Amino acid sequence: MSQSRGGPKGNFDLGKYIIVKVRKKNLYFEMIADPEEAWKAKQIINVLRKQKKDESELELDEILHNSEINLSDIYPTYDIFNNVKKAIRSNEEDLMGAFQTTEGNQVAAHFLLEGEFSWTQEQRQKWIEKKKKQIITILSRNCINPQTKKPHPPKRIEKAMEEAKISINIDKTAEEQIDSVLKMIQVVIPIRMETITMAIKIPALYAPKAYNTVDKYAQVKKSEWQTDGSWVGLVSLPAGLQMELLEKLNNLTHGKMQSKLINN
Known part of the structure; x- marks a missing residue:
């Protein structure tokens, strides 16, 4: 049996850790986990699940061999308990019956997939705010006010979300919540x-550096280097990034770049 990595002795003070619970065959199993590391791993698992659309044994293997998930960072010990706070450890027979293994790391992977994580309200609120900021950033970069053709400031989008009484789902990625x-x-x-689609021309003196800037913000659909060393390109990019890109290019070229909005 390969559970322990310096697990708790006697009554255990959770401190910064949270309890993860799994119920199988009318038995309860518990492990302790670092909330930040567990949260990161759960986001990765959510993506994997959406890709596979199932919870097969192969998915368990993907957890064990996923370079982005380090179980030893998530769990301070691989000990499995019936009751963490009373330090009552699970026996091998129960573990084998429930998980078909007594190996601590494999059981730990099961807990990531099936466990109930006792996030505190403070932790949940922290992650909600983080996801909310991600959503606001995506909207401000990809959307415009159709009346002014300019992007909304992030603060205006945040206020609109509050007025619309939007609830952020911490179990979904920011991208998954954008449409709703x-x-x-x-x-x-x-x-x-x-x-939007724009035609851009950059003078030869600034072209190499400016091209790199354009490439960071937009998809270059057509690119031509002129005989005089200048660069001419046709690019597409989110409307909300237009002003930011033009400002950077104007600063870089000291106002000597040219741009034209192309009707889609």
Whole structure:
């Protein structure tokens, strides 16, 4: 049996750790985990599940061999308990019957897939705020006000989300929630997701460095280097990034770049 890595002795003070619980065959099993590391791993697992659309044994292997998930960072010990706070460890027979293994790391992977994580309200709120900021960033970079053709400031989008009483789902990625959030705030402010196409010309003196900037913000659809060393390109990018890109290019070229919006 390969459980322990310096596990708790006697009554255990959880401190910064949380309890993860799994119920199998009318038995309860518990492990202790670092909430931050467990949270990161759960986000990766959510992506894996959406890709595979099942919870097969292969998925368990992917957890064990996933370079982005380090079980030893998540669990301070591989000890499995019936009751963590009373330091009552699970016996091998129960573990084998429930998980078909007594290996601590394999059971730990099962806990990531099947466990109930006792996040505190403070932890949940922290991750909600983090996901909320991600959503706001995506919307501000990809959307515009169709009335002014300019992006909304992040603060305006945040206020619209509050007015629309939007609830952030911590179990879904920011990207998965964009469509529903956008639909809800459209009742509050004029906003839509839009991609634009621009023609850009950069003088030879600034072309190499400016091209790198363009490539960071936009998809280069056509690219031509002129005989005089200048660069001419046709690019597409989220409408919300247009002003930011033009500002950077104007600063870089001291106002000597040229751009033209192409009707899609």
